Amino acid sequence: MEKNIAVAIDLGATNVRMALVSKNGKILKKIKEKTSKTGPSGIVIAEQIKRMLYSLTVEKDIPKLSGIGIGSIGPLDLKKGAVINTPNLPFKFIPLVKPLEKEFNLKVALFNDCRAGVWGEKHFGAGKGKENLVFITISTGLGGGAIVNGHLLLGKDGNAGEIGHMIAETKYNFPCRCKKGYGHWEACASGNNLARFFDFWLNKNSVKKNIHFADPKDIFKAAEKGNQTALKFLDEVGRISARAVSNIIVAYNPELITIGGSVALNNPEFILNPIKKYIEHYLINPEIKITPLGDDLILLGAAACVFWPPV
Ligand SMILES: [Zn+2]
Incomplete structure (x- = not known):
């Protein structure tokens, strides 16, 4: 069966938005939370995303998803799969790719929000x-x-x-x-x-x-x-x-x-x-x-x- 539903995440300084999106650009389900700003380290953001994803879809359907895409606030370090030194959140290092790939066994595509945005404009807009x-x-x-x-x-x-x-x-x-x-x-x-x-x-x-x-x-x-x-x-x-x-x-x-x-x-x-x-x-x-x-x-x-x- 072709996999044609992705988890999409818009990680901003104010809100985390998350959606299930089909390959023809239809948003099937969407949720939003205020971005976590308290906790011992930047890992709290990945923990928040995990929690949100489990509430977005039922666990048995997760392996059927095409992957997880993140459009994130920057700056990024793509090699580390993390947000680094962002002036807009109180964490110096926010690891995203590794903790999420480990949790869900899905590929995680991390890009800055605007770079993801222009890619979305090209494919859907x-x-x-x-x-x-x-x-x-x-x-x-x-x-x-x-x-x-x-x-x-x-x-x-x-x-x-x-x-x-x-x-x-x-x-x-x-x-x-x-x-x-x-x-x-x-x-x-x-x-x-x-x-x-x-x-x-x-x-x-x-x-x-x-x-x-x-x-x-x-x-x-x-x-x-x-x-x-x-x-x-x-x-x-x-x-x-x-x-x-x-x-x-x-x-x-x-x-x-x-x-x-x-x-x-x-x-x-x-x-x-x-x-x-x-x-x-x-x-x-x-x-x-x-x-x-x-x-x-x-x-x-x-x-x-x-x-x-x-x-
Ligand atoms: Zn400036």
């Missing part, structure tokens, strides 16, 4: 039939994945595409939370930075100083209502994003760029319009759009990594 595409997530953090001539780019440790930490602005030199540099794209445009960057931008521009947004959602809400300061700020963030996207285009020469992640999915116009307005045109620009796979892209990508191993 807007990238079907395309050999050159980039996926960008604008969520709590910001990252990406690229497929060039049909190959998923991974780099030495699996971290090629950490585009959130490329320099996208030099006007403000705003420090990134990664503490490794200034003017990083993520520092200006991701969900956990927008409000922080807004305060900095306001100060730098000496415009009205009596506004503060505690939550990035409020910036978008204000812009929707026509608040000029919020609109001006989002235009500036878009200019920075356009610069980053222009860099991505000359680096990878994609025919398609899809954008996902909660910030982009909830505010598509405020994200796409300024990028299209300010993008550079050194090369013929690719199609740029919001991913049609929405919130499920990483799960579908993790499943795609099981059915069609990228390496």
Whole structure:
């Protein structure tokens, strides 16, 4: 009997999502838990995944599964099959591949969430039939994945595409939370930075100083209502994003760029319009759009990594 159901895991700093996904891209069952953040070591994450998997399916069906795919927060060490030194969880080393393969006797495919995401876009989404595409997530953090001539780019440790930490602005030199540099794209445009960057931008521009947004959602809400300061700020963030996207285009020469992640999915116009307005045109620009796979892209990508191993 052909095995055509995979376990897909989207391991984020906030949530662990898990699903059974069929080879034609159908999500058969999906569960979600808050990511474990307490315990003696990073092994608690693998323990949580084990527990969730036993609740997702009955034990006797596990040998019939095609494998386990994980789209994970980074950085990764693919040789060790682990997440290492992630700034978003309190564990230095989170082993995943070995403990899960041992427990379930299934092959575990571990990739960074955005690299899994672009693989999912190619197999189940807007990238079907395309050999050159980039996926960008604008969520709590910001990252990406690229497929060039049909190959998923991974780099030495699996971290090629950490585009959130490329320099996208030099006007403000705003420090990134990664503490490794200034003017990083993520520092200006991701969900956990927008409000922080807004305060900095306001100060730098000496415009009205009596506004503060505690939550990035409020910036978008204000812009929707026509608040000029919020609109001006989002235009500036878009200019920075356009610069980053222009860099991505000359680096990878994609025919398609899809954008996902909660910030982009909830505010598509405020994200796409300024990028299209300010993008550079050194090369013929690719199609740029919001991913049609929405919130499920990483799960579908993790499943795609099981059915069609990228390496
Ligand atoms: Zn950074």
